[in-house]
Amino acid sequence: MKRAANFLEKAMNVIFTFCGFIAIAFVVLVTVFLLVSGIPAIKEIGIFNFLFGRVWASTAQSPSYGILPFILTSVYGTVGAVLIGVPLGLLCAIFTAKMAPKGLGTVIRNAVDLLSGIPSVVYGLIGMILIVPFVREAFNLPDGANLFSAIIVLAVMILPTVISVSETAIRSVPREYEEASLALGATKTETVFKIIVPAAKSGILTGIVLGIGRSIGEAMAVMMVSGNVANMPSLFKSVRFLTTAVASEMSYSSGLQRQALFSVALVLFVFILIINLILNLVVKKDVK
Amino acid sequence: MTEKVSIKRKVKCALLNILMYISCAVICLMLAGIAGYIIYRGAGGVTVDLIVNKPSLLKGTIGILPNILNTLYIIIMTLAISLPLGVGSAIYLNEYAKNKRVVRLIELATETLSGIPSIIYGLVGMLLFVQLFKLETSLIAGSLTLAIMTLPTIIRTTQESLKTVPGGYREGSLALGAGKWYMIRTTVLPSCIDGVVTGCILSIGRIVGESAALLFTAGMANEVLGIFEFFKPKMSGSSLTVALYMYAKERGEFEIAFAIALILLALTFIINALSKLAAAKLKGKGSGR
Structure with a gap:
C-alpha cells in the first residue's frame, strides 16, 4: 500500500x-x-x-528567388500600421484609463476586447469588400488591393493589443504622481500627458512591440487585401508580405521553390525572435 | 487665489482632449461599423438550410454543416491534448520546480511560443504532423498544431490561478500526511479550476478564429465527418474560418462568406462574454481571501 x-x-x-x-x-x-x-x-x-535579391519569380523558366520585396513589404506594412494604429490606440487608451467616465470606459473596454476577438479572416473579408473598393475609388486606381489597404487593415488589427496593454500600464501608475502634479497646478490633461504617460512608458512600449509582432505575423487578412503580387513595395502597388508569400505558394510548390518558402518562414521567424528579444529587454528594464 | 492657466496651455489641453475624443469615437464607430455591416450583409444568409446542409453540386445545396462540425471537432481534440499538458506544466512550474532559473527558462519558452505567428505553426505542423508522422492533411494534424499554439494560454491562466491558492492549504494538507500528488489532486487542483476554465475559454476563442495554421494542416474539404471518423488520419476538413476564406477569396461567393462571418462574430461575442464572467469569478476569488 x-x-x-x-x-x-x-x-x-x-x-x-x-x-x-x-x-x-x-x-x-x-x-x-x-x-x-x-x-x-x-x-x-x-x-x-536570397535576402537582397529584388526579383521573386519562383515559377519562371529560370527561377529567381530574391525575397527583398517581401522583407521590405513586411517592414513597410508594419511601420505604416504602427504609424496609424499607435497614436490612435494610445490616445484611446489614455482616455479610457484616465479621462473617461466609468460607464463610457467600460463600453470602450468591451469594444476593444471584441475587436481583439474578431478572427483575422473576418477583417480580411471586410477589407476586401469595403476598404479595397474604397481605396480604388478614392485614389483612382485600377485595383485597390495594395499596400495601402493592407496597412489600414493591419492598423485596425493591432489596435486592441496596443490599447489594452498600454491602458493597463497607464492605470498602474501610482496615484500619488497624479495628485502631486495636480497640486502643483497642472491641469488634468497636462498631468496625464506629461506625468502619467512618461511613467507608464515601458508598458506602453511593450504594447507597441506586441502590436508590431502581431502585424508582422498576420497572414490571412493581408492576403485578402494586398493583391499578392511580388512587387517591390510601393504604397499603391499590389504587394506580397513574408507571411503571404508562404501561404500563397505552399499548396502547389515543389522542389527548390518549396524549400525557398521554408527559408522565407525562417526569415519571418528570425524577425519574430528579434521582436521577442526587444520585448524582453523592455520588460526587464521595467523590473529594474 | 488660483493661478490662472494661460491661453496657450488651455488651447493645448483642449486640443489633446479633442484628439482623445476623436480617436475613441473612431474606434467605437469602427467596431459598430464592422458589426453592423456584417449583420447587414450576413443576416439574410444565415438560414436553417445553410446550417444543416453540406455543399453538393448534385443536389445544388450549399451549406456549412461540415465546417461547423469540423470546428467543433478541432476544439474538442485540441483541448483534449493541450489541456492536460498545459495544466501539468503550470503545476510543475508552481508546485514542483525548485530552480528559479529553470522556471524563468520555461516561462521564456512559453512567451516565445505565444509570439510565434500562426502561419509558422501551420508550416511546422505541416512538416511535423502531416509529413513526418504521415497523418496527411487531417483534422487530427490540425488539432495537434493548434494544441502547441494554445499551450501558452492554458499554462499562463492556470499558473495565475495556482498562485492565488494560499500556501496554508498546501501546508495543511502535507502536515496531515498527504503525499505531494495527493495534496495537489485534492487541495490545489479544485481551488484553481476557474483558472483552467478561463484558459479553456480563451483557447476556444483562439481556435475558432484561427485560419492560417489550419490551411495546410487540416485541409479544405467540405465533407461531413461522423463522430468516429474525425480522429482518423487522412480525414481532412475545413473549419469555419478556412471556409470563409475559401468562399471569399477563391470562389467569390460573398453571401456565404458574410453568413459565416456573422456566425463567427456571434461566437466571438459569446466567448468574450464567457471569458469576462470567468475572469470576474477568478478575480473575486483572489480578493475574497
Whole structure:
C-alpha cells in the first residue's frame, strides 16, 4: 500500500516534470524544423542573393528567388500600421484609463476586447469588400488591393493589443504622481500627458512591440487585401508580405521553390525572435 | 487665489482632449461599423438550410454543416491534448520546480511560443504532423498544431490561478500526511479550476478564429465527418474560418462568406462574454481571501 503510493508520487513527479519542459521542447522543435528545412535553399541560392535579391519569380523558366520585396513589404506594412494604429490606440487608451467616465470606459473596454476577438479572416473579408473598393475609388486606381489597404487593415488589427496593454500600464501608475502634479497646478490633461504617460512608458512600449509582432505575423487578412503580387513595395502597388508569400505558394510548390518558402518562414521567424528579444529587454528594464 | 492657466496651455489641453475624443469615437464607430455591416450583409444568409446542409453540386445545396462540425471537432481534440499538458506544466512550474532559473527558462519558452505567428505553426505542423508522422492533411494534424499554439494560454491562466491558492492549504494538507500528488489532486487542483476554465475559454476563442495554421494542416474539404471518423488520419476538413476564406477569396461567393462571418462574430461575442464572467469569478476569488 505504502509502496504503491510512493510509486504514484514518483510517477506523478516525472509526469509533471515532463509537462513542465514541454514548452521548451516545442520551441526547440519549431526552431530545429525551420532551420533544417529553411537552410538548404538559402545555401543553394546564396544568402546574399536570397535576402537582397529584388526579383521573386519562383515559377519562371529560370527561377529567381530574391525575397527583398517581401522583407521590405513586411517592414513597410508594419511601420505604416504602427504609424496609424499607435497614436490612435494610445490616445484611446489614455482616455479610457484616465479621462473617461466609468460607464463610457467600460463600453470602450468591451469594444476593444471584441475587436481583439474578431478572427483575422473576418477583417480580411471586410477589407476586401469595403476598404479595397474604397481605396480604388478614392485614389483612382485600377485595383485597390495594395499596400495601402493592407496597412489600414493591419492598423485596425493591432489596435486592441496596443490599447489594452498600454491602458493597463497607464492605470498602474501610482496615484500619488497624479495628485502631486495636480497640486502643483497642472491641469488634468497636462498631468496625464506629461506625468502619467512618461511613467507608464515601458508598458506602453511593450504594447507597441506586441502590436508590431502581431502585424508582422498576420497572414490571412493581408492576403485578402494586398493583391499578392511580388512587387517591390510601393504604397499603391499590389504587394506580397513574408507571411503571404508562404501561404500563397505552399499548396502547389515543389522542389527548390518549396524549400525557398521554408527559408522565407525562417526569415519571418528570425524577425519574430528579434521582436521577442526587444520585448524582453523592455520588460526587464521595467523590473529594474 | 488660483493661478490662472494661460491661453496657450488651455488651447493645448483642449486640443489633446479633442484628439482623445476623436480617436475613441473612431474606434467605437469602427467596431459598430464592422458589426453592423456584417449583420447587414450576413443576416439574410444565415438560414436553417445553410446550417444543416453540406455543399453538393448534385443536389445544388450549399451549406456549412461540415465546417461547423469540423470546428467543433478541432476544439474538442485540441483541448483534449493541450489541456492536460498545459495544466501539468503550470503545476510543475508552481508546485514542483525548485530552480528559479529553470522556471524563468520555461516561462521564456512559453512567451516565445505565444509570439510565434500562426502561419509558422501551420508550416511546422505541416512538416511535423502531416509529413513526418504521415497523418496527411487531417483534422487530427490540425488539432495537434493548434494544441502547441494554445499551450501558452492554458499554462499562463492556470499558473495565475495556482498562485492565488494560499500556501496554508498546501501546508495543511502535507502536515496531515498527504503525499505531494495527493495534496495537489485534492487541495490545489479544485481551488484553481476557474483558472483552467478561463484558459479553456480563451483557447476556444483562439481556435475558432484561427485560419492560417489550419490551411495546410487540416485541409479544405467540405465533407461531413461522423463522430468516429474525425480522429482518423487522412480525414481532412475545413473549419469555419478556412471556409470563409475559401468562399471569399477563391470562389467569390460573398453571401456565404458574410453568413459565416456573422456566425463567427456571434461566437466571438459569446466567448468574450464567457471569458469576462470567468475572469470576474477568478478575480473575486483572489480578493475574497
